[in-house]
Amino acid sequence: MGRSNLMGRRKLAAVARAIAEVQTPGRRRRSEGKQAAVLDAAQALFLAEGYEGTTVDAIAARAQVSKRTVYDHFGDKETIFLRVLQRVTDALVGTVRTAIDEELAPGRDLREALLGFGHRIVDRAFASSDYSAFHRLTSRQRPVPRLPAAVRDRPEQMLAERFAELAAQGALRASDPGVAARHFTALTIRSAQEATADRLDEGEAAGDGSPSAVAEQIIADGVDAFLRAYR
Known part of the structure; x- marks a missing residue:
């Protein structure tokens, strides 16, 4: 009973x-x-x-x-921090997905496409959000909770997937699209992000040496260096 x-x-x-x-x-x-x-x-x-x-x-x-x-x-606080990081990462992933679809479109001139993609990410994902600040927060301070690598690396993984498609079409010579994506990111987006953050921290005035002008030149130089190695 x-x-x-x-x-x-x-x-x-x-x-x-x-x-x-x-x-x-x-x-x-x-x-x-x-x-x-x-x-x-x-x-x-x-x-x-x-x-x-x-x-x-x-x-x-x-x-x-x-x-x-x-x-x-x-x-707890660690969970809150990770949820905030996840939200910032989700926003970046959405921006990268749109930039890949619209800038790295099939049939477009490759240099023009890569330039457009690099500028889109720097201008919209970094300059107009808290991503740069959180990048500094997670990379320079210890100990700080970190998202799993698979989550952190998702934007670069999506770029690698598109590079694999471009390689299959003969537009790129990339036996390892993942390595190519890391090289492209290092030469363009990451370098522009770091230079822009440094200049903004120093409070430099707008002009020929402004953060946006510096980023534009870094992306152009990086794209050309990337194409010399991969096309």
Whole structure:
């Protein structure tokens, strides 16, 4: 009898949970809104104060939620940091996917395509987002939680996949598209990103030596060097 009652209570609890999930879309939206507020607050604080200098109390205060709410949704500061990194990475992946489809299109002049791709990534993914700041945060400070390599490397993997297609079409000589993608990124995007960040940190004025002009020249030189090796 006792066992039957226990099974009955478990079934009722399962039904109640299922009903709650179906009948509370408003509660679900409020929960998602709180999660977004916490991530927005955390991102701003991590960029301003660094990982070690940011506390869960500060995140909760900035997000205007209780500390308990932060812990209920995310568990701890490391998880929050990784979720913020994932969100930044997801935005970058979306930008890279669009740039590959629109700039590295079949039949387009290869140099023109690579120049367009490089400028698109530097101008839209780095200059107009928090990606550069988070790149510095994760690469220069220790210890800082890191996303799995497969997640971090996804943008370069997508570029390698397109380089493999270009190699199959005879547009590139790339026996290892992954290596070619890393070489291209190092010669163009990463070099332009680092130079731009350094000049912005130094507060240089616009002009012929402005960060955008420097990045443009780095990308052009990098594309030419890449094509000399791979075409």
